[in-house]
Amino acid sequence: MRSSTLIKISIATLLVTIPTLTLAQSCEDDCIKYYGMGREQCEYLCGSQLMSLSLAQVNLTEQERDFVIQYRNQSRQIRDQVEERTYELLETVYEELDTQSEILNNKRQKLQRQTEQKVNQTVEKINREIPYLQKFVVATVENTTDQVVAQLPQVEQQVVAEVDQVVKTVQEKLPQVQDQFEAKLDQVVDQVVAQLPQAEAQAVKEFNQAIAQVKKELPKIQKKLLKAINETSTKNQKKADKYKVKAERLIEQLEELTDDVFRQVDLEENKIAEQLGLEVIVRPVEVEEDREDEWAQQVLVDSGLIEESVSEDMTLMITLILSTVAAIGMIAYLIVKRIKNQVEKAQLYRQDDIAQDRNEKLVDIEQYLQKVMTY
Numbered sequence: 001m002r003s004s005t006l007i008k009i010s011i012a013t014l015l016v017t018i019p020t021l022t023l024a025q026s027c028e029d030d031c032i033k034y035y036g037m038g039r040e041q042c043e044y045l046c047g048s049q050l051m052s053l054s055l056a057q058v059n060l061t062e063q064e065r066d067f068v069i070q071y072r073n074q075s076r077q078i079r080d081q082v083e084e085r086t087y088e089l090l091e092t093v094y095e096e097l098d099t100q101s102e103i104l105n106n107k108r109q110k111l112q113r114q115t116e117q118k119v120n121q122t123v124e125k126i127n128r129e130i131p132y133l134q135k136f137v138v139a140t141v142e143n144t145t146d147q148v149v150a151q152l153p154q155v156e157q158q159v160v161a162e163v164d165q166v167v168k169t170v171q172e173k174l175p176q177v178q179d180q181f182e183a184k185l186d187q188v189v190d191q192v193v194a195q196l197p198q199a200e201a202q203a204v205k206e207f208n209q210a211i212a213q214v215k216k217e218l219p220k221i222q223k224k225l226l227k228a229i230n231e232t233s234t235k236n237q238k239k240a241d242k243y244k245v246k247a248e249r250l251i252e253q254l255e256e257l258t259d260d261v262f263r264q265v266d267l268e269e270n271k272i273a274e275q276l277g278l279e280v281i282v283r284p285v286e287v288e289e290d291r292e293d294e295w296a297q298q299v300l301v302d303s304g305l306i307e308e309s310v311s312e313d314m315t316l317m318i319t320l321i322l323s324t325v326a327a328i329g330m331i332a333y334l335i336v337k338r339i340k341n342q343v344e345k346a347q348l349y350r351q352d353d354i355a356q357d358r359n360e361k362l363v364d365i366e367q368y369l370q371k372v373m374t375y
Helices: 003-035 039-046 062-276 293-303 312-349 353-374
Strands: none
Touching (some): 003 039
């Protein structure tokens, strides 16, 4: 930026800021000098707090009111002048910034053109020098190759002579090295043979110590093993007793249920026989047992009632219980089934409400027994 422009901007800035800075001080001086008021009163009248209020909001004398009005008018004039000079200053700054921006843009374009020109010149120069460089490299490589090829016979003769010398040296020293090796080998063999009795005795000693240690620990191992077997047996016995109690309770509940079913069946049978004049003959029913012991035990294990460690006697007892329950349920089911068939036959002759009601009750009993057998 040019120095004359900077001077103009500095002067304009001073013209803007000086009136604003000197306004407050000149207000107090004029108040004291021309109106004869005290300093504190003038500081109050010239203060920013009073200037921000309207005259109707403050209690002033006629003299104080005239002074404040005159000071406010003067402040308004100075503020207008400052705004006008500020706009002029901003316009000057913007004009100077535009001028400098244009100058800088021109310099940047000029520098860019110069840089591109130098780059192009350098590339052209390199392209001109490439053929000469290629010829120089090829000549250097060919010269080096010729030198190497010329020296190959000498290098080969030197290598062969060195190899022959090494072979000759090895052949001369080979008998001596072989004698030393055989002597060392004989010495090692003698040492090993001399130490064999001691090693054998040490091995026998360690073996005997191991046998003694095993014999010493054997009673402890047997004791631990017997203890584990006893604990396992006691645990299994407790489980068997527990399952036995559960089985006994199950038998008692099933017997009570079976007795109730038979009593209900007898009552219904007697009522139907009395009403229909039929004679009911109950015959024992043979139930085939097609469950084997192994199958029953596997079912109990799978269902979680017993574990595989329970004894065979316990498995046999539970199998017998289940077989008995199945037989009792089958007998009750067949009895009810036969009574139902008789009732259905009787309904062919007497279609009355009493027989129909009894038949419905028998159907309920039949369904209940089917659920019991399924369980």
